[in-house]
Amino acid sequence: MDRCIRGLLVLLGVLLPMAGEAREVSVAIGFSIPPYVIAEERRGIEYDIVKESLASEGFEMVPHFVPLGRVIKEIDAGQAEAAMTQRLETGIKAHFSDVYITYHNFAITLASRNIAVESMADLGDKSVLAFQNASLYLGPEFKAAAAADPHYREEARQMAQPLLLYLGRVDVVIADRNIFSWFAQQPEVQAKTDTRQAIRFHPLFPPTDYRMAFRDADLRDHFNRGLATLHRTGAYDRIVRRYAPLLNEGER
Numbered sequence: 001m002d003r004c005i006r007g008l009l010v011l012l013g014v015l016l017p018m019a020g021e022a023r024e025v026s027v028a029i030g031f032s033i034p035p036y037v038i039a040e041e042r043r044g045i046e047y048d049i050v051k052e053s054l055a056s057e058g059f060e061m062v063p064h065f066v067p068l069g070r071v072i073k074e075i076d077a078g079q080a081e082a083a084m085t086q087r088l089e090t091g092i093k094a095h096f097s098d099v100y101i102t103y104h105n106f107a108i109t110l111a112s113r114n115i116a117v118e119s120m121a122d123l124g125d126k127s128v129l130a131f132q133n134a135s136l137y138l139g140p141e142f143k144a145a146a147a148a149d150p151h152y153r154e155e156a157r158q159m160a161q162p163l164l165l166y167l168g169r170v171d172v173v174i175a176d177r178n179i180f181s182w183f184a185q186q187p188e189v190q191a192k193t194d195t196r197q198a199i200r201f202h203p204l205f206p207p208t209d210y211r212m213a214f215r216d217a218d219l220r221d222h223f224n225r226g227l228a229t230l231h232r233t234g235a236y237d238r239i240v241r242r243y244a245p246l247l248n249e250g251e252r
Helices: 002-020 045-055 068-076 140-148 160-166 177-184 217-233 235-246
Strands: 023-030 059-066 082-086 095-103 105-110 128-131 152-155 172-176 199-202 208-214
Touching: 023 045, 023 068, 045 059, 045 082, 045 095, 045 217, 045 235, 059 068, 059 217, 068 082, 095 217, 105 160, 105 177, 128 160, 140 152, 160 172, 160 177, 172 177, 208 217, 217 235
Parallel strands: 023 059, 023 082, 128 152, 128 172
Antiparallel strands: 082 208, 095 208, 105 172, 105 199
16 A cells, blocks of 8 residues: 555656646747847837746747748748747738737938928938838838838848948838847947937828737637736736847937
8 A cells, every 4th residue: 555655756856847738839029129029139019028927827939940931831831839929910810819018110210300291292302221121010101101202222230220220221120119229239230330410200190009920819818818817917017028128229
């Protein structure tokens, strides 16, 4: 009898830790878009929100970093269970979560230049530097304005945007407010120009809401509950505040 009890206790000692282990969830994530995703450091505003939302429901996020254009393909091919930074408009066959992060692109100028940017038409006679594929992502009106502007160009390396703006090499930068501010604080930029100059954010574009895309509806529901928990407990705001010291935007 004692031997049976001891055997049962040993079995329970093995099974209980296994029952408490978090189930891994593979998540396709586009390469670094700081401060939202900092791939080499496994962190970022967006990264942390997704990771902690899943963790609160007993799941462990396993990041699968791929080029942005391959994120959806990872879901379609069954190589990932979820994908970050997705919009309903993509039309992919997936179960979309509630909105968990919002990006906001602006036309950004130096305050000292006193450049008026109140509409897309105001960009036509100015040198404009946008992020890669901005003309595809920011709507037909912006696409038409970009096509008509001989001084418009796009840059894959977004660190170039604050550098060239602060140096006065371009009139207008098109970028998400937080991404621009993050790169403006990088030592490589601050060593080459004065990033203390005041800048202005011109709201030409509406905010863009993003959702998670899941292959499985139940997993989507778990994520939504975890996200709601983050909001209810204040954890969501704490994640955002962790990155606030590195987003000194210089607006006056």
